[in-house]
Structure formats: structure tokens, C-alpha cells
Amino acid sequence: MTEAFDLDPAYLTVNHGSFGAVPRSVQAAQRAWAARMEAQPTRFLATEAPDALRAAATVLARYLNTDPEGLGFVTNATEGCNAVLRSLRLAPDDEILVLSHGYGAVRKTAGFVAARAGARVVEAALPFPRPTGEAVLDALAAALSPRTRIAVLDHITSPSALVLPVAAMIALCRAHGVPVLVDGAHAPGQVPLDLFALDADWYTGNAHKWLFAPRGCAFLATAARHRATTHPAVISHGHGDGYVAEFDWTGTRDPSPFLAIEAAIAAHAALGGTALMARNRALVAEAGTMLAGHFGTEVGAMPAMQGAMSVIRLPRAGDTAEALALRQRLFVRGTDVPTVAIDGALWLRISAQAYNDRADYERLAGLVETALAA
Ligand SMILES: Cc1ncc(COP(=O)(O)O)c(C=O)c1O
Structure with missing residues (x-):
């Protein structure tokens, strides 16, 4: 292989x-999109790319089993987490829950957002090594409080490579009325995913790690109830025109990594x-x-x-x-x-x-x- x-x-x-x-086949697909763009950049970006981007979102949404109307492309999972955390309206003493094995950049984002509002970041201390699912849920339960406004849960932890029981963790947070952002940076293509079944409030994931997409291809899937209040990290022309419009245009960028997603999913299937x-x-x-x-x-x-x-x-x-x-x-x-x-x-x-x-x-x-x- x-x-x-x-x-x-x-x-x-x-x-x-x-x-x-x-994979080579995905590189070739990306190059083909880039060639179409360079043949006439304005025509491509103004008239071809918008529909092509939505078609790509639909293909990815089908793979993830989620609603394409709630799927926005982002450049990476860090950007997906930024979009969610920076869209929050926190009050002083509110809490953002993160995991002790959470990704450093995302914990910094949580800290930045909390500091602006006089809120706090609270860490759930994951037991390690070889934790059981029950021990992970206990650690999460111990960190939840009446002030928790959001829980950021890593599907697969970066420093310790634990595939966490996110479905049960989401259910626990929901029982406490706490919305969940799943940081699934490593999950697409590494573990089977069914986003409808998981039913997170937000799920961000990279297609450019384990799903073989070119670097710069990631997504943020947002439940219908949060779409009006979740904005991309970059505010641009689409602002106020709905979730899809906001995420589909965040200023001029190279859409070829997103447009190569169909080839990436095909390469993953072929392997x-x-x-x-x-x-x-x-x-x-x-x-x-x-x-x-x-x-x-x-x-x-x-x-x-x-x-x-x-x-x-x-x-x-x-x-x-x-x-x-x-x-x-x-x-x-x-x-x-x-x-x-x-x-x-x-x-x-x-x-x-x-x-x-x-x-x-x-x-x-x-x-x-x-x-x-x-
Ligand atoms: C859990 C987790 N979140 C976020 C990221 C960041 O991914 P990216 O650099 O593509 O934003 C990583 C990267 O390995 C990660 O492991």
C-alpha cells in the first residue's frame, strides 16, 4: 500500500x-481543481466554487452522517474550536470545561475566551494510564458544575491517544444541561463516525489527518439549534445570511483542499x-x-x-x-x-x-x- x-x-x-x-490520487484531484481555478480565477471563485463547495459539503456530510446545512468547512480543527468558543456569550464566573489531556491550542483558546469575560476554565483530570470508560465519566462528572456553559471533549486525545467514550460523555453533559463541543481532530478516518447518532452540539474534525484529504480540509458540524449563534472565526460577507453563507465565504482562500474531499473519501475506501x-x-x-x-x-x-x-x-x-x-x-x-x-x-x-x-x-x-x- x-x-x-x-x-x-x-x-x-x-x-x-x-x-x-x-495519497497520490488525492493530490491529483486537488491539482485538477487548482488548474480549473487558474484557468480563470474570477470565474471559478465567483461562479463555480460556491456550488462545488456545497457539493463537497454534501459528500462529506453523507460520509459523516450529518446534515449538510449544518456542515461548514474550516481550515483545521483549531479553527473549528475557535469558531464555537469565540461565538459564546459568557458571563463572569461562567466555566468552560476542558479535559486535562485536551489539545494545547484549544485549551489556550478556551483560556482566551474565558479571560475576556471574567470566566474560568475548569479541567477534568483524566485518569491515566489505561483508564476505564467509567473512570473517564467519573472525572467528567466531578468537573461539571452549575456554572459550566460548555464542555470541550476530545474524541481522541492528542498526548495520550485515548479514544474516549464520547457518546456516554455527551449524554452525561446533556443530563446536566451542558452543551458539548467535540474536538474530533483525529477521528474522521481513524474510527467509524456517525454524527447523527452522537448528537453533539458541535463536532469539529480534520479530514486532513486520517481521511487522506489535503491539509487545510476540516469541518465544523453544528446542531440546528446553535446555527444562528455560531459564527466562523473570520466574519465576512456572509455574516447575517445564515450558517452556510457565513462558513462558505470567509474571505479569499484556496478551496481546493475542500473540493478534493470526494477523492479523499474514495482513496480511503479504496484502501x-x-x-x-x-x-x-x-x-x-x-x-x-x-x-x-x-x-x-x-x-x-x-x-x-x-x-x-x-x-x-x-x-x-x-x-x-x-x-x-x-x-x-x-x-x-x-x-x-x-x-x-x-x-x-x-x-x-x-x-x-x-x-x-x-x-x-x-x-x-x-x-x-x-x-x-x-
Ligand atoms: C485533539 C486535537 N485537537 C486539535 C488539533 C489541531 O489540529 P489542527 O492543527 O489541524 O487544527 C489536534 C492536532 O493534532 C488534536 O490532536
């Missing part, structure tokens, strides 16, 4: 999670679709167990919370500075693996994608060992 991609064979790619990798997700999950589980055995340590997730990424504890205590230094030592040795410090221990996050096999992680074990010894 490596022929579907342009990856440099000299470099060990086991970090699909950070920025994805775009196996849900079978690819299952294959990646099995491969990363095997690789995680092998690496944990190699280092005499442990993996971070129980099978029920495992997707196509896994974190493995390294036989080394350390802080964030040491984690970054180790990542640099891996870079110069020809690979990249996110390394994070959690509760004073160093963890390694690996990904499994169509182009990976078991040998990649055996090679990784050797590189990590030399980087640790350096």
Missing part, C-alpha cells in the same frame, strides 16, 4: 497522526475504509505491545479505547523539555515520533496507517534505543 503515497522510504514514517499523508481502520488498530496494538515489551514498560490505553495510535511509556522519567530533546534526537536519526511527558514519565506516540507494517516499529525500537542512549 506504500505505492499509493509519495513518502520518502529513507525516512521512517510512523507519525501519521500529526499531519497525515495525502479498505472501515477494514483499513480495523487493520490499523490491530497493527498499532501489536506494535504497542511489542514496544512496551522491548522497553519493559506499558501502553497507555486499554483495547476498548485504542484507535490507530498508541502511546508507550519509555523507561525514563522526564519533563516536557526532555521529551522535546528526545524528539529532536529522533528527528536527526531519521524518524519523527511525538514524545510527551505525562505525570513525570516520558511516553512515545506511534501511529499505524496503510503504508506501515510491523517491521517499521521494530526499526523504531532500535532508533528510540539509540536516541535514549545519546
